[in-house]
Amino acid sequence: MTKVLLVTGASGHLGRAVINHLLDAQKVAPANIIATTRNPENLADLTALGIVVRPADFDDPASLERAFKGADRVLIVSTGELDLKSDRRLKQHQAAVVAAKAACVSHLLYTSMPNPEPVSPVLFAGDHYGTEQAIKASGIAYTIFRNGWYQENLFMALPHAIASGKWYTSAGDGRIAHAARDDMAAAIAASLASGSTESHVHTLTGPHAYTTNEIAALVSEVTGKPLEVIQLPDEALTEGVKAAGLPEDFARIVVSFDANTRSGRIGMVTDAIETLSGRKPKTLKQFLEGNKAALLG
Numbered sequence: 001m002t003k004v005l006l007v008t009g010a011s012g013h014l015g016r017a018v019i020n021h022l023l024d025a026q027k028v029a030p031a032n033i034i035a036t037t038r039n040p041e042n043l044a045d046l047t048a049l050g051i052v053v054r055p056a057d058f059d060d061p062a063s064l065e066r067a068f069k070g071a072d073r074v075l076i077v078s079t080g081e082l083d084l085k086s087d088r089r090l091k092q093h094q095a096a097v098v099a100a101k102a103a104c105v106s107h108l109l110y111t112s113m114p115n116p117e118p119v120s121p122v123l124f125a126g127d128h129y130g131t132e133q134a135i136k137a138s139g140i141a142y143t144i145f146r147n148g149w150y151q152e153n154l155f156m157a158l159p160h161a162i163a164s165g166k167w168y169t170s171a172g173d174g175r176i177a178h179a180a181r182d183d184m185a186a187a188i189a190a191s192l193a194s195g196s197t198e199s200h201v202h203t204l205t206g207p208h209a210y211t212t213n214e215i216a217a218l219v220s221e222v223t224g225k226p227l228e229v230i231q232l233p234d235e236a237l238t239e240g241v242k243a244a245g246l247p248e249d250f251a252r253i254v255v256s257f258d259a260n261t262r263s264g265r266i267g268m269v270t271d272a273i274e275t276l277s278g279r280k281p282k283t284l285k286q287f288l289e290g291n292k293a294a295l296l297g
Helices: 013-023 040-049 061-068 088-102 125-138 151-156 158-164 181-194 212-223 234-243 248-262 272-277 284-290 292-296
Strands: 005-007 033-037 052-055 073-076 107-112 141-147 166-169 200-204 228-231
Touching (some): 073 181, 088 107, 125 141, 158 212, 166 234
Parallel strands (some): 073 107
16 A cells, blocks of 8 residues: 655755655655645645645644644654744644654654754754654654754855855864755655655764864865854854844854864764665765855855
């Protein structure tokens, strides 16, 4: 019997990319895909393809159970709720796990982060760790994707750094293996479509881990612009990020990424993307070359 595959957050970048790969690389019939979103009208093009589009609000558990009904394999794309003053995102994810159980889902897939244990410096790591624990406690077979940082995340820092010639960081000599979002989506889609019944945890990374200095050297090579890396203490970097206009909580989150890199907890390199998707992941240099114009503003 053909499995019905469900993707939450289907109007977001990652969810939409997963659906594209289900259709194209995995050749899944549109009628066997359910796409959920808070605003189904935003996915009218998927409806036109024959994909089942359902409303689902992570703050409304009943809507999740209705949305998950009839799905065999459900991918929970972690929500964008980053409120440091509450457990809202964790509660959203826990509600999704409960809904999956109630809907008799046979396999649950989730997008987490590398090393989310309570000692992580990343300020929202607890959301992911708590969700992983809820999934494991549910008794549903699972696949957890511990997604490393996207290459696209570099857009948050690099255009301004290139323009000023200075890249302020607190990452020290820590390494990070950025991966293209689309490469992660391809791996996730392949796993979602695989029909695997065993539980797995996959850490998805790019093919090489770089220090900030090494990334800056690559940026200079590609753009022809000098880029000096300036290491700061976390506190000073937080103040600088706030001065650039970011709210305090988001500034603290951004700096916690650097603290995480400095601690060595994001420096791993795996071949999971290629193993799952069958395609070689994009290198950081390829990403920089492909986005040179956007990085230069």
